[in-house]
Amino acid sequence: MDKPWMTSKWFVSPFNYDSSMVPTPPGIKKVEFHDVTLRDGEQQAGVVFTKYDKIAIGRSLNRAGVDRVEVGTPGFSSEDREALRALVAASLECKLFSWCRNNRLDISAAKDCESWGVTIEIPASEVMMKGSYSTTLEEVVSKTAENAAYAKSEGMRVVLLLVDSTRSDLDLLKKIISGTEKYCDSFALSDSFGAILPMAMYGFVKKVREMTAKPIEVHCHNDFGMATANTLAGVAAGASAVHVTVNGMGERAGNTSLSEVALGLKLLMGIDSNIKLGELYRLCKLVADISGFPIPMNKPIVGANVFNIESAQSAQWTSKAEEGYLSYPFAFDLVGHPEPRIILSKKSGPYNLDLKLKELGLDIPRERYPEILGRVYEISLQKRGAVSDEEFLEILQDLGLYRYKQEDLMRA
Numbered sequence: 001m002d003k004p005w006m007t008s009k010w011f012v013s014p015f016n017y018d019s020s021m022v023p024t025p026p027g028i029k030k031v032e033f034h035d036v037t038l039r040d041g042e043q044q045a046g047v048v049f050t051k052y053d054k055i056a057i058g059r060s061l062n063r064a065g066v067d068r069v070e071v072g073t074p075g076f077s078s079e080d081r082e083a084l085r086a087l088v089a090a091s092l093e094c095k096l097f098s099w100c101r102n103n104r105l106d107i108s109a110a111k112d113c114e115s116w117g118v119t120i121e122i123p124a125s126e127v128m129m130k131g132s133y134s135t136t137l138e139e140v141v142s143k144t145a146e147n148a149a150y151a152k153s154e155g156m157r158v159v160l161l162l163v164d165s166t167r168s169d170l171d172l173l174k175k176i177i178s179g180t181e182k183y184c185d186s187f188a189l190s191d192s193f194g195a196i197l198p199m200a201m202y203g204f205v206k207k208v209r210e211m212t213a214k215p216i217e218v219h220c221h222n223d224f225g226m227a228t229a230n231t232l233a234g235v236a237a238g239a240s241a242v243h244v245t246v247n248g249m250g251e252r253a254g255n256t257s258l259s260e261v262a263l264g265l266k267l268l269m270g271i272d273s274n275i276k277l278g279e280l281y282r283l284c285k286l287v288a289d290i291s292g293f294p295i296p297m298n299k300p301i302v303g304a305n306v307f308n309i310e311s312a313q314s315a316q317w318t319s320k321a322e323e324g325y326l327s328y329p330f331a332f333d334l335v336g337h338p339e340p341r342i343i344l345s346k347k348s349g350p351y352n353l354d355l356k357l358k359e360l361g362l363d364i365p366r367e368r369y370p371e372i373l374g375r376v377y378e379i380s381l382q383k384r385g386a387v388s389d390e391e392f393l394e395i396l397q398d399l400g401l402y403r404y405k406q407e408d409l410m411r412a
Helices: 051-063 078-089 104-112 126-132 137-153 170-183 198-209 227-236 258-268 277-291 312-320 350-360 366-383 389-398 406-411
Strands: 032-035 068-072 095-100 117-123 157-163 186-191 216-220 241-244
Touching: 032 258, 051 068, 051 078, 051 277, 068 078, 078 095, 078 104, 095 104, 095 157, 104 117, 104 137, 117 126, 117 137, 137 157, 137 170, 157 170, 170 198, 186 198, 186 227, 186 241, 198 216, 198 227, 216 227, 227 241, 227 258, 241 258, 258 277, 312 350, 350 366, 350 389, 366 389
Parallel strands: 032 068, 032 241, 068 095, 095 117, 117 157, 157 186, 186 216, 216 241
Antiparallel strands: none
């Protein structure tokens, strides 16, 4: 593409592709997606998945092109063991992972369920080692080498998840990595408390990549609202896999959002993945319905309101654009989102009426727009919200501009 920032489906900033402003990711042309919705996502307060939930979500993740799915913790959950076995039996294209504590029992359980890979969690900061795990660096390295080697001997891929690595120090991390790298396939740097800036994440991943030839993955949390930014910064510095959850579900403020990272990589960075963007809305809606964890109306990519038009300014941009997509950073159908709705309220203007009347298939003289908008303004203020299509048709009827037809209401 001559202009990768602008196609028939999206229009983003050209500065994203200016090498004098943004570093070029070193050799990263395609990124793997490691989804942890069924494990980390379930740690969202109030969310519990049954084995049937996990099977349904796992299948949907597979349809969306996710490379790896972390099904759960078979070492201490019979439901997770059954869900993992069922997904293995389904012969999905994605690779199935198990989350494991750093012990042989968990890894053995994963193997018994025919898990393709394991994510072994190990503390990577002094505060975690001493305070939360009551262990030492020597013990961590020794146990990890033993357990990771066992997992490898059983034919499973091993990802070492370095917990709290962004609150650690480089010397400690270097000792952990040098003592364990020959037993694993990759290292996942966990910003376990979402406590790093994107600029620092970029430098951090670069420094860690200098410590090992093994691939680096990033696993970010959203406590400061920067999980997506930190994940993209990690990829810019050379991380080749990203850990994500659907709708950003997860412990406390949640994890990195799958849909945000998928679009960010493709549209903002020009980096490919196997994610099928057209499946994102369906996937997010399914997980929201199953989990009972609602999608905020303004949630990036998949929120119900992100394409709807209500303000006069937004309606003007849409009306004046040669192609509808130019009034948005990307087209609604790129991610499988329903077609945008035209909404009327006190914030609306003539362009909103143009679009709404076209949507309803009605033709009203423009000289009547001021009185129509006046009524819309009044009703919107009274109800402290948007005017429904039925209320709008009643306004037109009261002004003698519309004669009620059942089929018009059904269309509205």
